[in-house]
Amino acid sequence: MSMLQPKLHLKVAQKQILTPSLVQMVSVLALNRLELREMINQEIMANPVLEELGEDGLQAEKYTDQAFLEKETEKIPETEAPNPFDEFDVSAFLNQYLNSGGENNFREREQVEKPSFEQFVSSPQKLADHLSWQLGASSLDPRTAEIAEEIIGNLDENGYLSATIEEIANTGPYTAEEVQKTLAAVQQFDPPGVAARDLRECLLLQLRLLDPENTLAQQIVSDHLKQLQTNQLREIARALNRPVDLVKRAVEGIRKLDPRPGLRYNATEPRLVEPDVYFRKVGGEWQAFLNEDDVPQLRISPTYSRLLARGAADRDVRDYVRERLTAAMQLMKNIEQRKHTILRVCDAIIRRQGECLESGMDRLKPMMIKEVAEDVGVHPSTVSRAVSSKYAHTPHGVLELRTFFSESVNGPEGHRMSLVTLKRKVRKMIEEEDSTHPLTDDQIAKRLDDEGIHVTRRTIAKYREDMRIPSTHQRRVKP
Numbered sequence: 001m002s003m004l005q006p007k008l009h010l011k012v013a014q015k016q017i018l019t020p021s022l023v024q025m026v027s028v029l030a031l032n033r034l035e036l037r038e039m040i041n042q043e044i045m046a047n048p049v050l051e052e053l054g055e056d057g058l059q060a061e062k063y064t065d066q067a068f069l070e071k072e073t074e075k076i077p078e079t080e081a082p083n084p085f086d087e088f089d090v091s092a093f094l095n096q097y098l099n100s101g102g103e104n105n106f107r108e109r110e111q112v113e114k115p116s117f118e119q120f121v122s123s124p125q126k127l128a129d130h131l132s133w134q135l136g137a138s139s140l141d142p143r144t145a146e147i148a149e150e151i152i153g154n155l156d157e158n159g160y161l162s163a164t165i166e167e168i169a170n171t172g173p174y175t176a177e178e179v180q181k182t183l184a185a186v187q188q189f190d191p192p193g194v195a196a197r198d199l200r201e202c203l204l205l206q207l208r209l210l211d212p213e214n215t216l217a218q219q220i221v222s223d224h225l226k227q228l229q230t231n232q233l234r235e236i237a238r239a240l241n242r243p244v245d246l247v248k249r250a251v252e253g254i255r256k257l258d259p260r261p262g263l264r265y266n267a268t269e270p271r272l273v274e275p276d277v278y279f280r281k282v283g284g285e286w287q288a289f290l291n292e293d294d295v296p297q298l299r300i301s302p303t304y305s306r307l308l309a310r311g312a313a314d315r316d317v318r319d320y321v322r323e324r325l326t327a328a329m330q331l332m333k334n335i336e337q338r339k340h341t342i343l344r345v346c347d348a349i350i351r352r353q354g355e356c357l358e359s360g361m362d363r364l365k366p367m368m369i370k371e372v373a374e375d376v377g378v379h380p381s382t383v384s385r386a387v388s389s390k391y392a393h394t395p396h397g398v399l400e401l402r403t404f405f406s407e408s409v410n411g412p413e414g415h416r417m418s419l420v421t422l423k424r425k426v427r428k429m430i431e432e433e434d435s436t437h438p439l440t441d442d443q444i445a446k447r448l449d450d451e452g453i454h455v456t457r458r459t460i461a462k463y464r465e466d467m468r469i470p471s472t473h474q475r476r477v478k479p
Contacts, residue, residue, distance in 0.1 A: 025334040029341060030385040033276045033291060036335070040296045043331055049304045049324040050331070053297035127159060127194070127265035128152055134189045140182075147174055147182040151195060159194045159262025160202065193261040200225050206257045216242065217250040228254070230474050275393035277346050277401075279357055286357055288346035290339055291393075298332050300325065341378070345386045348375045349404050356404070360396050366408035366418045409453055417453065423463050430469055438475040 031039060044050050131152045135145060150171050154163040161183070168179045186195045192209045196202035203221045207214060220228055224236045228251065237247040258264075278289045304321050349372065355363040369387075373380040387401035406418035426444060433439045439447075441460040448455050464471075 021330050021334070024330065025337060026385065028331075028334045029338045029382070030388055031338075032389045032391075033274050033295065034272065035389075036338075037295050040298065040335075044296065044298075047324050047328055047331075049301050049321065049328045050298055051301045053299045127155065127157075127262045130265055131155075131186070131189055131194070135186075138185075140185065144178070144182050144185070146172065147179055148186050151179075151183055151186050155195060155262060157262055157266040158260040159191070159196070159266075161195050161197050191258070191261040191264060193258060199259055202259060202261065203254065203257050206261075207254075210257075211253060214250060214253055216240070216246065217253050220247070220250055221254060231477065273391055273398060275398050276390040277342065278393045279346070279350065279395075286350045286354055288343055288350060288392075290343060298328070298335070300328055300332075341376075341382065342386050342390070344376045345372060345383055346392070346401075348372045349401070351375075353404050357394055357396075361403075362421060362424060364404070364406060364418045364421050367405050368407065369405055372405075409455065422448075422453065422455070423467060426460060426463050427467055427469065430464075430475070433475075435475065435477040438472045440472045 028036070028039070044052060132149070135148050135152070138145075140148060147168070150168050151161065154161060154168060156162045165176050165179045165183070168174070169176050183195060187205055188209075189195070193202040193206040196205055200221060203225075204218060207218050207221065211217065219240065220236060224239065227236050227239075233247050233251060234244055237244045240247070275291050278291060279286055280289060281287075304325065307317075307321060349367070350357065352365060352367050352372075356365065369380050369383050373383045376383065387405070390401050391398050392401055403420070406420045409417050409419055409422050425448070429439060429444055429447065441457045441464065444460050445455050445457050448460075469475075
């Protein structure tokens with residue numbers, strides 16, 4: 001029996017390891033303009049060697065390595081360039097900075113000394129806040145108020161109750177009758193239709209509060225909601241033994257209701273979009289220009305660079321400044337590399353999508369990320385990061401760079417048509433159809449096939465659902 005003994009083995013292997021500088025380069029490339037500006041401002045606060053280039057037109061001082069820094073410093077005569085640190089004890093100051101925790105403690109002191117910005121800017125009121133305020137102003141007894149809080153806590157973003165009566169009752173010593181009674185009270189709160197359990201109840205609550213005399217509309221919602229969703233007004237009129245015109249007027253009132261009453265309070269804030277690049281025509285040719293407005297331009301602080309070159313401080317201070325200087329130069333290099341990569345990718349987009357920039361999205365050509373990566377000479381993931389969450393200002397509006405990428409469709413003519421263009425073509429066919437005899441998915445597929453674009457009926461149905469276009473039956477309007 002062999003004995004287990006410790007042994008040493010030599011093994012040669014190749015591994016790909018992301019260095020911190022490479023990780024930063026990848027991260028910087030993926031940032032859009034607003035995120036880059038925020039990141040630069042944070043780096044300026046964290047790294048004392050970095051400073052923003054002022055508005056006096058000074059050029060950024062670039063130091064590629066320590067030898068270059070010393071060489072540039074030696075050019076200044078000792079009598080003409082006095083040491084700027086002679087006026088105060090820099091060594092003691094930086095040592096205190098390092099021993100006290102540096103920028104972390106400074107940020108802590110800054111947060112203590114300055115009031116929170118949240119004290120001055122009010123946050124938007126959410127649905128739960130709006131309902132809780134009404135609950136506090138109501139005359140409900142404490143037990144009922146507790147149940148009401150449970151109900152409010154179980155509302156989804158649309159304002160619908162996402163839990164059953166039994167589930168809410170099990171959260172505390174409540175009976176189903178108590179929960180049901182409390183639910184009826186909460187459903188009287190603003191906005192009308194809140195705390196409903198389905199669309200039918202939501203619409204009925206609004207009709208009873210806003211238009212209680214419209215009993216025909218209530219009857220349509222209560223008994224014929226499915227036919228209403230498919231616009232079968234004649235069938236509804238026949239079932240209710242009412243004139244079609246009267247049913248149409250009732251339906252017009254129903255369509256003014258809000259099927260998602262909670263969204264007015266839970267709607268996400270609109271996201272600010274600023275173009276990262278501009279596509280402009282210069283001398284008859286399209287060119288890409290990076291938008292650098294309000295983006296801080298960085299330079300190395302000459303104060304700290306001279307400190308490092310002259311050896312005016314002790315070893316610990318010099319090591320710290322050297323480390324910060326290296327980090328600052330790496331950041332500036334990565335920002336410049338980001339600019340270079342984005343412009344090269346945009347130039348490749350312009351070469352392929354010139355007709356689109358001239359005539360609009362209907363002339364968008366098929367273009368894959370892999371093709372652009374081969375043209376630029378980088379990995380496809382680099383192109384993906386370069387266009388991620390970034391926007392271009394074009395003659396046709398501010399467009400996301402990803403919209404210029406689209407796969408091609410099948411057929412003799414399909415290799416020259418992008419998927420985006422095909423979807424726009426399908427939408428245009430539907431918009432121009434006879435509403436009394438809307439096109440079926442088969443008919444749309446046959447029309448495209450006649451143009452040399454082979455697409456199946458199921459594919460057309462998928463495109464239509466992606467564009468949120470109703471089915472043929474739902475689009476039909478009976479004369």
